[in-house]
Amino acid sequence: MRTPVDARRAALVEAAVRVVSARGLSAASTRAIVAEAGMSLASFHYAFESRDELLDLLITEVLAKEEKAVLPEQLEGRTLAELLHAGLTGYLDHLRADPAREQAMLELTQFALRARPELARDQYAQYTRIATAALEMAAHHTRSRWTVPVPTAARLLISFTDGITLTWLVDRDDALAESVVTAAAAALAQLAAPLTDAE
Amino acid sequence: MRTPVDARRAALVEAAVRVVSARGLSAASTRAIVAEAGMSLASFHYAFESRDELLDLLITEVLAKEEKAVLPEQLEGRTLAELLHAGLTGYLDHLRADPAREQAMLELTQFALRARPELARDQYAQYTRIATAALEMAAHHTRSRWTVPVPTAARLLISFTDGITLTWLVDRDDALAESVVTAAAAALAQLAAPLTDAE
DNA sequence: GTCTATACACCGATAGAC
DNA sequence: GTCTATCGGTGTATAGAC
CATH class of the missing domain: 1.10.357 (Tetracycline Repressor; domain 2)
Known part of the structure; x- marks a missing residue:
């Protein structure tokens, strides 16, 4: 079962891949990732504890x-x-x-x-x-x-x-x-x- | 002929190599580099126009x-x-x-x-x-x-x-x-x- | 030339309204 | 749950005293 928060996590991971591919890991700030995913910054921290947690999953x-x-x-x-x-x-x-x-x-x-x-x-x-x-x-x-x-x-x-x-x-x-x-x-x-x- | 500014540039490049080796490129901020070289932050910008210029030379x-x-x-x-x-x-x-x-x-x-x-x-x-x-x-x-x-x-x-x-x-x-x-x-x-x- | 002090942008993360 | 607004920190770069 896919809860909304998991869907959000998946969307953020995919957005992160696009940002890293296009501009490199050093440009993949949480702000750049949420912009790519079309979310607010706070939504990121609702789905992930921290940026490190997203990178682990990534x-x-x-x-x-x-x-x-x-x-x-x-x-x-x-x-x-x-x-x-x-x-x-x-x-x-x-x-x-x-x-x-x-x-x-x-x-x-x-x-x-x-x-x-x-x-x-x-x-x-x-x-x-x-x-x-x-x-x-x-x-x-x-x-x-x-x-x-x-x-x-x-x-x-x-x-x-x-x-x-x-x-x-x-x-x-x-x-x-x-x-x-x-x-x-x-x-x-x-x-x-x-x-x-x-x- | 090795002018003082060139010596400073060389020292900064060597310090940068040590920082990148020890902690990675993402940790090689100008502050970290001048700390490793034992200089002030302003000395960096006397020797180099910008951090990018140092990375080019590096x-x-x-x-x-x-x-x-x-x-x-x-x-x-x-x-x-x-x-x-x-x-x-x-x-x-x-x-x-x-x-x-x-x-x-x-x-x-x-x-x-x-x-x-x-x-x-x-x-x-x-x-x-x-x-x-x-x-x-x-x-x-x-x-x-x-x-x-x-x-x-x-x-x-x-x-x-x-x-x-x-x-x-x-x-x-x-x-x-x-x-x-x-x-x-x-x-x-x-x-x-x-x-x-x-x- | 070399320093301290500081300007200003961006970072990750959070508070609190809704 | 999702947002805007903001915190504290660090980044590059510069101003201005000495």
Whole structure:
């Protein structure tokens, strides 16, 4: 059941995302957020105890949604390199479709790193679980096995997506980004080997 | 020639780096910076027109120094994978030696992305030139050639170091980071092939 | 040149009318 | 519950004494 106050909280979180995306976290004052949401300042403090409470919810809720957006529903490709390429291309498309939002995610992660380090850690632990499951599924689907520990490969994948996000946000070079995604897929695929008949 | 006002500017920039490293960019108010530098507030505005002017200098000067710190003087290793592993391990050591500073660099880059995008672009263009030169040298030194365009490999290397920085800052998992560095070096090395006799 | 004192805008948060 | 009005605090920047 959705009580009015929860609806208000949701509206404020959404407004906050828009403000952070458009003008950065440092511009996301309570006043700017309520203006974006079309509310009065007092309504904010009726829904939230404090600005910190909203930021907590913003980080956990918005970063959690991000997971689903990044993970494609169905990957195409017969070889492991093709599968990885499809997955990374999907992420690159997601990034290019809404760069401001992804930049906001980065700012929120960095803010969490200082203000709520345990939230950032939890988030990345969750990313790691998701990447691990995806890589294991990809290997199984192509009858391969990883020659490095799967958590290592998962972390490498996460590091790479973080890196490509930052570099693309800086120079917006689509052609170079696609070229890098292709090279990264090929390089990552080299960390797996075909299953032997015994396996 | 170093006039007094330039010395004051330098002292303020150094104080600002310390404040950003310790407490984040959002805490780096002019008051916090002059307190760290042991100056009065008015002295700040004698040396700088505005806080923005200091941030401009901070970004260009501090990010420029970063280049040299990241690039190791001499790499050891006979194979390309060993060379890449040594280089990446050097960067990881650099990160672990002063994580607060590296976190400050990330915050400054992200700030520049919003406030002075051209500065961020210039900075990454410079990173690319340095990474390109390093990769070409490494390939030449091990009698290899890159099977992908060198700018692509360079961008992959930069993306990866950006990513490893963020992920390590989040969870500080040394063992996993080392494992990932090893895997990344192996993966990157797969993008090169030995020179043939004709070459 | 360097200081103290202060102007003025904006911040998060709250009081109190309705 | 929702508003306007306002509190106390901090931000950047400046005026003016020395």
